[in-house]
Amino acid sequence: MRPFLSVIIPVYNEEAGLEILFSRLMPVLTEMGRPFEVICVNDGSRDNSQKILESLHDRYPDQVRALCFMRNCGQHPAIMAGFEAMRGDVAITMDADLQNPPEDIPKLIALIDAGHDVVGGYRCNRNDPAYRRAISKLSNIVREHMTDIHMRDHGCMLRAYRKEIVDQIITTGDASPFITALSQYLAMNPAEIQVGHEERAAGVSNYNLYKLIRYNFDLITGFSLVPLQLFTIFGMVLSACSGMLVLYMAMRRILVGPEVDGLFTLFAILFLLISVCMTGLGLIGEYVGRIYKEVRRRPRYIAKEYKQKIAMDGEAA
Ligand code: UDP
Numbered sequence: 001m002r003p004f005l006s007v008i009i010p011v012y013n014e015e016a017g018l019e020i021l022f023s024r025l026m027p028v029l030t031e032m033g034r035p036f037e038v039i040c041v042n043d044g045s046r047d048n049s050q051k052i053l054e055s056l057h058d059r060y061p062d063q064v065r066a067l068c069f070m071r072n073c074g075q076h077p078a079i080m081a082g083f084e085a086m087r088g089d090v091a092i093t094m095d096a097d098l099q100n101p102p103e104d105i106p107k108l109i110a111l112i113d114a115g116h117d118v119v120g121g122y123r124c125n126r127n128d129p130a131y132r133r134a135i136s137k138l139s140n141i142v143r144e145h146m147t148d149i150h151m152r153d154h155g156c157m158l159r160a161y162r163k164e165i166v167d168q169i170i171t172t173g174d175a176s177p178f179i180t181a182l183s184q185y186l187a188m189n190p191a192e193i194q195v196g197h198e199e200r201a202a203g204v205s206n207y208n209l210y211k212l213i214r215y216n217f218d219l220i221t222g223f224s225l226v227p228l229q230l231f232t233i234f235g236m237v238l239s240a241c242s243g244m245l246v247l248y249m250a251m252r253r254i255l256v257g258p259e260v261d262g263l264f265t266l267f268a269i270l271f272l273l274i275s276v277c278m279t280g281l282g283l284i285g286e287y288v289g290r291i292y293k294e295v296r297r298r299p300r301y302i303a304k305e306y307k308q309k310i311a312m313d314g315e316a317a
């Protein structure tokens with residue numbers, strides 16, 4: 001039977017939490033009384049995640065599918081692979097570490113049933129370290145002001161999407177897709193709902209500071225040119241100021257005579273201008289790097305094997 005609901009879960013080194021996840025997820029989905037599938041995308045885990053996913057597939061052959069990547073491609077590409085494989089009318093995305101409680105899924109589906117095409121969760125009482133909450137808050141403020149994407153919490157992956165929206169996300173062909181923002185951008189009738197947030201069931205976060213910065217660059221460069229424009233405006237203002245300073249120095253040279261003091265002031269000004277130029281070059285580099293990534297057109301992910309029992313469009317799986 002074709003599923004109504006496709007739950008998509010990216011998995012990266014989550015061996016310690018997968019069993020607990022399924023012990024909570026499966027009863028919730030079964031109780032909803034609608035046909036469902038769970039698509040786990042193993043994003044190149046180096047632990048035992050693949051073995052556990054295979055055993056889960058053996059235990060629930062008609063419901064659990066497990067796609068395995070050759071290497072670690074990132075959380076969002078993993079979700080994209082799930083979107084491409086889904087057969088349901090509605091997709092749910094969630095994390096594998098139980099930070100998104102599966103018990104909230106029926107709340108999201110109720111809003112989909114009410115006619116919304118995208119339902120986003122937003123987290124209150126986040127169970128994350130203070131620095132993570134601070135980065136998230138800052139990132140949401142920056143996104144709110146620098147892009148046209150307006151939502152409460154773009155970092156929350158517990159979300160529901162109608163298949164039409166998923167199809168549009170797939171066709172964007174974005175090399176670094178930022179799914180939460182992209183779905184909000186494409187939605188005609190989005191809704192938001194408060195969801196729970198728990199401590200990681202086991203293991204540690206896969207996001208270090210470097211990955212978080214990259215992740216936020218994906219969001220801002222993907223949806224806004226404001227950083228570039230701000231830099232241009234800043235450059236123009238600085239050029240005008242330096243122009244006036246040069247004019248003043250020239251006048252002073254003519255009217256008062258040569259100036260020997262103030263050398264270090266000039267150095268300071270010079271260093272400031274050089275650092276501004278370097279920041280700008282870095283910023284432009286971000287956008288150029290992104291264009292380069294798009295031009296190369298490398299696949300978003302490379303799949304190794306697929307564990308599924310469900311027949312796809314009439315052919316044997
Ligand atoms: N994840 C992934 N690939 C990665 C990083 C993370 O598939 O390169 C998955 C991870 O297994 C989890 C989800 O994405 O299901 C969220 O990751 P994590 O919990 O580490 O992030 P955090 O909650 O700390 O932001």
Ligand code: MG
Nearest residue numbers: 095097099200
């Ligand atoms: Mg997590």
